[in-house]
Amino acid sequence: MKILFVCTGNTCRSPMAEAYVRHCLETRGIFADCVASAGICACDGARASVGAAEVLRGLGGDLSGFRSTRIDAPMLYDFDRIVCMSRGHRTAVLEIAPDCAAKTELLLGDRDVPDPYGGDSEVYRSVFAAMRPGLDAWAERLADAVRRERS
Secondary structure (H helix, E strand, C coil), rough: CCCCEEECCCCHHHHHHHHHHHHHHHHHHCCCCCHHHHHHHCCCCCCCHHHHHHHHHHHHHCCCCCCCEECHHHHHCCCCCCECHHHHHHHHHHHHHHHHHHEEEECCCEEECCCCCCCCCHHHHHHHHHHHHHHHHHHHHHHHHHHHHHC
16 A cells, blocks of 8 residues: 655645654654655745754654655546645645546645644644644554565
8 A cells, every 4th residue: 555645845744744654654664665745736846844854853763854745636546545744635636637536635634734834842742633643643554564465
């Protein structure tokens, strides 16, 4: 199973999601390349925001080598699940790739993840805390899928 986390600029929420879930998998001994992130309005090659990097560093994750990626249709079709941070992101994904509706969802079910861009460290920590239960659930689902594949 391959999962793509989506936000606006791919410098805050989706990189935190990607790095955290990847870190969770690695702590389970799973070093699979099944997690990625991208942005609806991303500039290819931008670094993760300082706030996002700080939050992940505090959890043992690393965004130092991260570079943003802009979404395109072929990318969307390459993933099994597309997890968006807001309803607006989901709408944008479906405008790009309408056939992806069945595999596209919001991280928090019926709630949007607020955008921490431009906020201070506390804003980033608060946003990540809101995201964490959904990310923990995805890490567990992915770990189970990888274990099933390997057995």
